[in-house]
Amino acid sequence: MSESEEILRIASKGDGVTASGRFAWGAAPGDILHADGTLEWGPHHVEPPCRHFGRCGGCQLQQLDEESLRAFVEARVSNASASQELGAQHIAPPHLSPPATRRRASLRAESSGGRIVIGFREAKSHRLVELEECHVLAPELVALLGPLRKLLITMGKAAPAKKGGKGKPGKHQQARMAADIEMTLVEQGVDLGVKGLTAEGLAATEAMLAFAEEHGLARLTMDGGYGFETVWEPVPVTVKLGDVSVPFPPGSFLQATLDGEQALVGAAREWLEGVPTVADLFSGLGTFAFALAGPGTKVLAAEAARDVHLACKAAADRAQLPVFAMHRDLFRNPLQPDELNKFAAVVLDPPRAGAREQVEAIAQSNVERVVYVSCNPSSWSRDAARLVEEGFRLVELRPVGQFRWSTHVELASLFLREA
Numbered sequence: 001m002s003e004s005e006e007i008l009r010i011a012s013k014g015d016g017v018t019a020s021g022r023f024a025w026g027a028a029p030g031d032i033l034h035a036d037g038t039l040e041w042g043p044h045h046v047e048p049p050c051r052h053f054g055r056c057g058g059c060q061l062q063q064l065d066e067e068s069l070r071a072f073v074e075a076r077v078s079n080a081s082a083s084q085e086l087g088a089q090h091i092a093p094p095h096l097s098p099p100a101t102r103r104r105a106s107l108r109a110e111s112s113g114g115r116i117v118i119g120f121r122e123a124k125s126h127r128l129v130e131l132e133e134c135h136v137l138a139p140e141l142v143a144l145l146g147p148l149r150k151l152l153i154t155m156g157k158a159a160p161a162k163k164g165g166k167g168k169p170g171k172h173q174q175a176r177m178a179a180d181i182e183m184t185l186v187e188q189g190v191d192l193g194v195k196g197l198t199a200e201g202l203a204a205t206e207a208m209l210a211f212a213e214e215h216g217l218a219r220l221t222m223d224g225g226y227g228f229e230t231v232w233e234p235v236p237v238t239v240k241l242g243d244v245s246v247p248f249p250p251g252s253f254l255q256a257t258l259d260g261e262q263a264l265v266g267a268a269r270e271w272l273e274g275v276p277t278v279a280d281l282f283s284g285l286g287t288f289a290f291a292l293a294g295p296g297t298k299v300l301a302a303e304a305a306r307d308v309h310l311a312c313k314a315a316a317d318r319a320q321l322p323v324f325a326m327h328r329d330l331f332r333n334p335l336q337p338d339e340l341n342k343f344a345a346v347v348l349d350p351p352r353a354g355a356r357e358q359v360e361a362i363a364q365s366n367v368e369r370v371v372y373v374s375c376n377p378s379s380w381s382r383d384a385a386r387l388v389e390e391g392f393r394l395v396e397l398r399p400v401g402q403f404r405w406s407t408h409v410e411l412a413s414l415f416l417r418e419a
């Protein structure tokens with residue numbers, strides 16, 4: 001049997017690891033892992049603030065004190081850099097979003113044992129934990145969970161009985177319900193999307209409208225399998241990017257916290273100050289484009305999602321800012337070196353898969369300054385290695401932990417081409 005050993009670090013999936021390579025879930029650095037698998041808490045182990053911790057799939061690291069949480073975020077990023085020998089010149093202290101600031105969430109709602117459960121999926125299982133509290137979500141989102149649960153029960157009762165089901169003939173009967181819930185805090189309040197359900201019948205529709213009105217929703221959309229249908233949107237929904245209110249199509253990407261967005265945008269602003277022409281690739285609604293564009297800076301914003309691209313374009317036109325929105329699939333049709341050569345700098349913020357093809361074209365171009373923002377240190381390090389191979393230097397790396405207490409880590413990085 002193995003000896004008692006100290007937990008030395010937290011691995012990328014959130015388990016504590018000892019020197020001999022033993023793993024322990026829920027451990028903090030400095031804990032002692034005994035031979036029988038029990039943990040003795042060390043100086044960095046704190047009482048998790050949430051009663052659901054350990055069962056809810058939303059958080060993995062609530063047992064860490066602030067110091068070791070910061071160390072985890074920094075290590076994820078610096079290890080990714082070291083794994084490819086990128087030679088980062090400077091790694092900034094990590095930015096961590098405070099509790100109760102996450103402004104978007106994807107949750108699951110299911111009927112279970114005659115009840116409706118809304119929550120993140122349980123860790124390593126398909127079961128849902130009923131969220132009685134949540135320490136990461138913004139209070140406006142948490143406040144809606146209880147009322148939403150009641151609404152879904154009402155809708156279930158209002159739904160027509162399924163043919164062949166049990167129960168007295170002619171009586172409404174609650175069918176098994178499962179839906180995906182998207183919540184985003186926008187300028188007008190909460191944008192709520194329910195996927196997998198339709199409001200069937202007058203009673204269900206009226207219940208939805210009453211709910212939206214009573215809770216002052218910014219928008220309510222339903223998607224029963226044929227695309228989003230807007231049930232309620234008293235005024236057009238927008239998000240503020242830079243100084244511009246940009247239309248927000250249902251389900252669009254928004255950085256998870258406002259302070260996280262500000263950390264990433266702040267890095268891009270600092271690194272691209274005074275640059276006259278910037279290509280913002282995987283631009284989304286224009287988070288970086290609207291922050292960078294101004295009298296001295298023109299920005300091209302390239303994005304594949306059509307509704308997102310159109311929203312960016314409409315906002316740029318209305319604000320009369322030098323942001324030129326381009327609809328383009330940058331995986332299949334990356335900006336080519338001759339197109340990239342028209343820009344003094346590139347900022348790119350691709351999805352988790354990274355941007356292998358687009359980075360190859362950047363490597364082959366004459367662009368001298370690249371700001372790479374990433375939500376996946378692994379794909380980032382692969383792409384970064386290609387830039388370094390073609391003569392770029394990794395000047396600065398800023399770890400950002402927008403998803404507090406989770407293993408999900410983001411970063412901003414600056415690459416300059418060696419003279």
Ligand SMILES: C[S@@+](CC[C@H](N)C(=O)[O-])C[C@H]1O[C@@H](n2cnc3c(N)ncnc32)[C@H](O)[C@@H]1O
Binds near residue numbers: 282303329
């Ligand atoms: C991580 S988000 C970043 C969005 C934006 N930079 C921001 O901060 O809000 C990645 C964006 O890439 C877009 N995207 C995904 N695949 C793409 C592709 N093949 N070509 C271009 N854009 C793509 C997504 O629609 C999404 O808007």
